[in-house]
Amino acid sequence: MDFIGAYAPDHLTFLLKGFWVTLKVAFISIxxxxxxxxxxxxxxYAAIPIVSRVLAVVVETIRNLPLLLIIFFTYFALPEIGINLEITYAAIAALTVFESAMLSEVIRSGLKSIEKGQIEAARSSGLTYVQTLQHIVMPQALKRMVPPIVSQFISLLKDTSLAVVIALPDLMHNGQIIYAQKDSYIIPIFLIVAIMYFIVNYCLSQIARRLEVKRA
Known part of the structure; x- marks a missing residue:
């Protein structure tokens, strides 16, 4: 293992450039x-007859597709119908579509977790459906949704590495380029890449914990 060679200044700079791309794609997608x-x-959650059913079909379809397939579709299939996306935008589009489906289910479940008694009491006191949702349901649901939402954000950050299949110049892609130069670079590069991912994800998890404490 050649740590000195793997961590040469130009290699670290190259990794940081890829890390910036990873953070940018993840942030926009989030x-x-x-x-x-x-x-x-x-x-x-509002259960609008036709709209709710259509959205349910779309969400369940996306949730049961591999993210890798969605990435391939946005970059290779969309140009066939005249939609050409640059690599970065293709990755953002794929991640956004996939993660939106996941988050929509988290949010719907969070809203449904609020007891019906509170909703009925709010409506009987004169609040409209929208006011009840805004002032009664949503504030309580958000408290319950924080952990799974942050968990999804962490998953999304890690999932950006899948965009390496379309040559997105992110952290994983640039790491592969470096360790392809020399076998002795593989473990050192994997190690520093893992540390970079861990630092960001750990920070996100700590933010989630603090939000939970404040809302408690």
Whole structure:
């Protein structure tokens, strides 16, 4: 194992560039998927007859597809129908679609976990359905949803590494380029890549714990 050679300044710089791409793709995907997931999850919870059923089919279909397949589809299949996405945007689109489906189910389940008695009491006191959702259901549901939502964000960050199949220049991709130069670089590079992923994911988990404590 050649730690000195593997951790040469130019190699570390190259890894950091890839790490920045990983963080950028993950951050944008997290924001978009949370917005879309919140909308879809709330609409499914509202049980609007046709809309809810259509969304349920779409969500269940996406949730039961491999993320790798969705990544391949966004980059290789969409151009066949005239939608050409640059590698970074293809990765963001795939991650957003997949994670939105996952988050929508988390949000729907969180909303459904609120006791019906509270909802009935709010409605009987004169609150509209939207007001009940906004002031009674959502604040309590968010407290319960924090751990699974952050868990999904952590999974999404790790899943960005799957975009290496379309040559996204992220942390994993750049790490592969470095250790392909010399066999003795494999373990050192895998080690530092693992540490980088761990640091970010650990920070996210700590943020989730603090949010839980504050909401308690």
């Amino acid at each position: 924001i978009l998927s949370f917005i879309i997931g919140a909308i879809v999850g709330t609409l499914r």
